[in-house]
Amino acid sequence: MKTLLFFVSLLTTVTAGQIKAHAQSDARSTSEFILAAEHAWARAALDHDVDTFAKYMSDNYVLIEVNTSPDKVSRFDFTNKSIWVELVRSRREKYDSVQIHNLRVLLNRDVAIVTGEYSQKGTRDGKDISAAGLYVDTWTKSNGQWQLVSSVFP
Numbered sequence: 001m002k003t004l005l006f007f008v009s010l011l012t013t014v015t016a017g018q019i020k021a022h023a024q025s026d027a028r029s030t031s032e033f034i035l036a037a038e039h040a041w042a043r044a045a046l047d048h049d050v051d052t053f054a055k056y057m058s059d060n061y062v063l064i065e066v067n068t069s070p071d072k073v074s075r076f077d078f079t080n081k082s083i084w085v086e087l088v089r090s091r092r093e094k095y096d097s098v099q100i101h102n103l104r105v106l107l108n109r110d111v112a113i114v115t116g117e118y119s120q121k122g123t124r125d126g127k128d129i130s131a132a133g134l135y136v137d138t139w140t141k142s143n144g145q146w147q148l149v150s151s152v153f154p
Contacts, residue, residue, distance in 0.1 A: 031105040046098045050089045057081045058147040066154045095122035110141035
């Protein structure tokens with residue numbers, strides 16, 4: 001009986017360890033996928049690859065920018081997927097360089113939050129939109145596919 005209890009205990013410990021190792025491996029591969037997608041999405045905007053740029057974004061994607069007026073009043077500006085894609089497609093928005101770095105992925109089941117730093121040089125309607133700072137992207141997994149649902153540039 002003691003031998004049976006020992007083997008059941010050992011099997012439970014081994015199985016629990018395998019499950020934890022498998023979960024850690026899945027999280028690592030998901031994080032690697034999300035990081036690769038982040039870089040590919042940024043590269044698509046730079047390369048004017050509109051189809052790739054759009055494919056990473058969910059249909060209800062929203063870009064949220066925090067803008068502060070000269071009198072220090074902050075407001076949110078929202079841009080949806082169709083507007084941003086059309087800006088890039090029409091070349092009204094062009095990027096000369098886009099860099100992202102110091103990325104971190106935080107996973108919670110089918111939601112991935114990416115925090116990072118960015119720098120960009122470009123124009124929108126002929127006006128300089130060069131900037132650098134922090135950003136947050138939110139990805140969700142739906143029907144087995146990861147898609148970007150929002151970006152926040154504070």
